Amino acid sequence: MFFPYYFDPTYILLIPAILLALYAQTKVQTTYSRYLRVPSRRGMTGAEAAREVLYRNQIYDVKVEQIHGRLTDHYDPRTKTLRLSPEVYGSSSLAALGIAAHEAGHAIQHAYEYFPLQLRNTIVPIANIGSNLAIPLLLLGILLGLPNLALIGVLAFSLAVLFQLITLPVEFNASNRAIEALETSGIIYPDEVRPTRKVLSAAALTYVAATIMAVMQMMRLLILSGLVGRRRRH
Ligand SMILES: [Zn+2]
Numbered sequence: 001m002f003f004p005y006y007f008d009p010t011y012i013l014l015i016p017a018i019l020l021a022l023y024a025q026t027k028v029q030t031t032y033s034r035y036l037r038v039p040s041r042r043g044m045t046g047a048e049a050a051r052e053v054l055y056r057n058q059i060y061d062v063k064v065e066q067i068h069g070r071l072t073d074h075y076d077p078r079t080k081t082l083r084l085s086p087e088v089y090g091s092s093s094l095a096a097l098g099i100a101a102h103e104a105g106h107a108i109q110h111a112y113e114y115f116p117l118q119l120r121n122t123i124v125p126i127a128n129i130g131s132n133l134a135i136p137l138l139l140l141g142i143l144l145g146l147p148n149l150a151l152i153g154v155l156a157f158s159l160a161v162l163f164q165l166i167t168l169p170v171e172f173n174a175s176n177r178a179i180e181a182l183e184t185s186g187i188i189y190p191d192e193v194r195p196t197r198k199v200l201s202a203a204a205l206t207y208v209a210a211t212i213m214a215v216m217q218m219m220r221l222l223i224l225s226g227l228v229g230r231r232r233r234h
Pocket residue numbers: 102103106171174
């Protein structure tokens with residue numbers, strides 16, 4: 001094989017990103033489990049809190065439903081449905097309220113046409129195509145000695161990097177909206193803000209890790225394609 005995957009030194013670039021991703025994954029699991037056991041004093045459930053946050057933002061056409069699984073909570077913009085996992089839907093823990101309000105935050109972004117969310121939704125299909133085509137194009141470019149083809153591969157991958165980058169403001173904004181809404185509506189008390197924020201910050205770190213991973217992967221591809229870091233051979 002022309003492409004020595006197992007002895008490829010550029011893999012070293014990925015190690016810090018992999019470590020950060022592992023740390024973030026552990027952090028989100030432990031923080032979530034911890035605050036799932038801390039009940040909010042007011043005692044609203046995740047589902048009630050999500051509905052309250054939506055109503056306060058004059059959003060009346062978003063359904064709140066329960067779905068199976070753990071940490072499977074999400075907002076589906078196509079059907080305007082907020083789906084909460086059983087642990088979040090019926091629990092009045094700080095973790096449940098934070099996550100429910102975060103997903104409501106995505107529904108608010110959708111309703112008020114928050115620009116980074118629109119941009120992200122627009123590039124999803126091209127980013128998917130780009131990340132699927134990037135490696136084959138790059139390999140073909142290297143094998144056939146066509147640097148321009150390799151460059152197209154790297155550019156295709158940059159769409160996936162762009163998607164990860166745009167995800168960051170979308171996620172941070174949803175969490176900020178969540179904390180603000182929970183606090184101003186009195187669903188959580190001021191001293192419950194910090195622990196609730198911890199759950200959302202841990203979740204945000206996984207997106208940061210994914211972005212760094214994508215950027216480092218992009219660096220690898222640039223080096224492998226011969227576009228940077230190597231002298232051109234004739
Ligand atoms: Zn989110």
